[in-house]
Amino acid sequence: MNEPVRVFAPASVSNLGPGFDILGLAIEQPGDLVEAEFSDRPGVEIVEITGEGGVLPSVAGVAAAHVLDRIMALRGEKAATPQPGAKLHLHKRMPLASGLGSSAASSVAAAIAVNELYGRPFNGRELLASAVEGERVASGSPHADNVAPCMLGGIVLVRSYEPLDVLCLPVPPDLWVVVVHPHCSIRTAEARAMVFERKYSLAECVANMGNLGAFVGALYRGDLQLVGRCISDQLVEPIRARLIPGFLAVKEAAMTARALGCSISGSGPSLFALSDTGATAKRIAAVMSDAFRTAGGVTSDVYVSRVNTEGARLVD
Amino acid sequence: MNEPVRVFAPASVSNLGPGFDILGLAIEQPGDLVEAEFSDRPGVEIVEITGEGGVLPSVAGVAAAHVLDRIMALRGEKAATPQPGAKLHLHKRMPLASGLGSSAASSVAAAIAVNELYGRPFNGRELLASAVEGERVASGSPHADNVAPCMLGGIVLVRSYEPLDVLCLPVPPDLWVVVVHPHCSIRTAEARAMVFERKYSLAECVANMGNLGAFVGALYRGDLQLVGRCISDQLVEPIRARLIPGFLAVKEAAMTARALGCSISGSGPSLFALSDTGATAKRIAAVMSDAFRTAGGVTSDVYVSRVNTEGARLVD
Numbered sequence A, B: 001m002n003e004p005v006r007v008f009a010p011a012s013v014s015n016l017g018p019g020f021d022i023l024g025l026a027i028e029q030p031g032d033l034v035e036a037e038f039s040d041r042p043g044v045e046i047v048e049i050t051g052e053g054g055v056l057p058s059v060a061g062v063a064a065a066h067v068l069d070r071i072m073a074l075r076g077e078k079a080a081t082p083q084p085g086a087k088l089h090l091h092k093r094m095p096l097a098s099g100l101g102s103s104a105a106s107s108v109a110a111a112i113a114v115n116e117l118y119g120r121p122f123n124g125r126e127l128l129a130s131a132v133e134g135e136r137v138a139s140g141s142p143h144a145d146n147v148a149p150c151m152l153g154g155i156v157l158v159r160s161y162e163p164l165d166v167l168c169l170p171v172p173p174d175l176w177v178v179v180v181h182p183h184c185s186i187r188t189a190e191a192r193a194m195v196f197e198r199k200y201s202l203a204e205c206v207a208n209m210g211n212l213g214a215f216v217g218a219l220y221r222g223d224l225q226l227v228g229r230c231i232s233d234q235l236v237e238p239i240r241a242r243l244i245p246g247f248l249a250v251k252e253a254a255m256t257a258r259a260l261g262c263s264i265s266g267s268g269p270s271l272f273a274l275s276d277t278g279a280t281a282k283r284i285a286a287v288m289s290d291a292f293r294t295a296g297g298v299t300s301d302v303y304v305s306r307v308n309t310e311g312a313r314l315v316d
Helices: A058-078 A102-117 A124-139 A147-152 A188-196 A202-221 A224-229 A237-243 A247-256 A278-296 B058-078 B102-117 B124-139 B147-152 B188-196 B202-221 B224-229 B237-243 B247-256 B278-296
Strands: A005-014 A023-038 A043-050 A085-091 A155-161 A164-169 A176-182 A261-264 A271-275 A300-306 A313-315 B005-014 B023-038 B043-050 B085-091 B155-161 B164-169 B176-182 B261-264 B271-275 B300-306 B313-315
Touching: A005 A102, A005 A147, A005 A176, A023 A102, A023 A147, A023 A176, A023 A300, A043 A058, A058 A085, A058 A102, A058 A124, A085 A102, A102 A124, A102 A147, A124 A147, A124 A164, A124 A188, A147 A155, A147 A164, A155 B202, A164 A202, A164 B202, A176 A278, A188 A237, A188 B202, A202 A224, A202 B155, A202 B164, A202 B188, A202 B202, A224 A261, A224 A271, A237 A247, A237 A261, A247 A261, A247 A271, A247 A278, A271 A278, A278 A300, B005 B102, B005 B147, B005 B176, B023 B102, B023 B147, B023 B176, B023 B300, B043 B058, B058 B085, B058 B102, B058 B124, B085 B102, B102 B124, B102 B147, B124 B147, B124 B164, B124 B188, B147 B155, B147 B164, B164 B202, B176 B278, B188 B237, B202 B224, B224 B261, B224 B271, B237 B247, B237 B261, B247 B261, B247 B271, B247 B278, B271 B278, B278 B300
Parallel strands: A043 A085, B043 B085
Antiparallel strands: A005 A023, A005 A313, A023 A085, A023 A155, A155 A164, A176 A271, A176 A300, A261 A271, B005 B023, B005 B313, B023 B085, B023 B155, B155 B164, B176 B271, B176 B300, B261 B271
16 A cells, blocks of 8 residues: 555546537646655645646645545445545646646546555545546536546547546547647636626527537447537637637638548637548648747647547556 | 339437437337329329318428429420429328427328339439428428438438438347327427527437437447437427426326336427336326326327338338
């Protein structure tokens, strides 16, 4: 029980066009690394943070503490044993406020690391609730569309939040994901407030529902053209696009370069695009990055990968 | 080309809980019967209507005329031939304003009959647009969630209306459908106005989207328990339930009798329930009908069948 545990948790793309707060997928890179070691002192102590300017991601501490609380609850009346404690080393390897599920990755990695440290009393699905607690702290809202794919891998749909009920969807093997992160930031809590303060017509809801339902069907059919047609969002993208420098030009560049679909990753400012070959995906990434520079005046990082079907994992 | 053609088009259950205007399924009975015969006089003439008190379902004429117009357009410059004409005999065998897709069945049967009469120039998917024109006249809105399953059979999702793009979903073989039609009526146009005049919070949209996406996934998995959990609607049911006498008691009776899920069929007043066995479906139908009588003070008709995977069909 005293061996340190190291966990890598990947970035994720949430919303995926029509699926605000309910769809997300994991990518290969970037990701966070969390190391947990046993501690005699009860509770969670974050002893080290590297990367991202040392900004404290308290979300990881919240998620880890939630796991420890549940371990205590499991022990129940046998609680004469010492209260569990853990020290965390958190290596942030991706930016906060980027739309890449950075806080989710920290939460997931911390939750898994502490769970492993104490003999893995919970499985991945059971740990989701703890990682969601981290998201609640990070954005004021317990959304699960980043933590679920980050924890479980693949493409995940969140059917309901009370109770938390998630569905792992099929991942077409030829599906490639491009994520382009421009060097500016959007605070998730503010971006959420923008879309929650307005109301929507039934026609707007129906448009998203049609694309969402067909997106799920397209994954089961392995129909990548249909997957692409479904990347359409009338609820959130029109509002948030204004926050992203050069949005329209970048999206147009992606579509012209034969992206299957393109929209905002999470709360932005990152955009994602889908493709059916790796070579096309790389071209799409290049033209999107160019467009961010010329139309938006911002430099950017690009990530090109297949969907990460494994999700967070132990590392040596 | 001069042989009369007879077409049966079945009732359908639309919305199916979370899928307002985008989900529907066909059932075995009831249904409408349309007979078309060749006419020297251009255009559509409805020469006979039986059933439903002789109320004129002009929708059928609109759909049939739309098909004839398209046949003319196909002929193009060769239009020295006489303009096409058809006489229709319409046998209404289900009530209008019932939530059973009655106008859709008339439209579909008329469109198919005229298409057959002229040598079947269009396939089922192509004919959808004509049947949708009938719905536009019937309710003021070109919704396709009844005409699509009525025409194509099975369970259908309407991804988008412009362009019209529909997806046939898998039908789990053990799925049974109960429809109970209380003897009162709701005008679709008015029921639509009620739900379109209000606005919805993003949280309400997200709740429906989660259930809609999972409903599609559940059909592909053949997971009937999950199908049932997804029959939940926060957008429309809370508003329309008030129009249906005894709604809450009838729904509770269905769920107590082990329905997988229960909600309003189309615009109502019919309710539908799903079940995983025929015997349970019959019990559910009986308790729903009882509850309509005792709690709503209305008698009702019940229909119990599997999903009709064939849809509208030619009959001898």
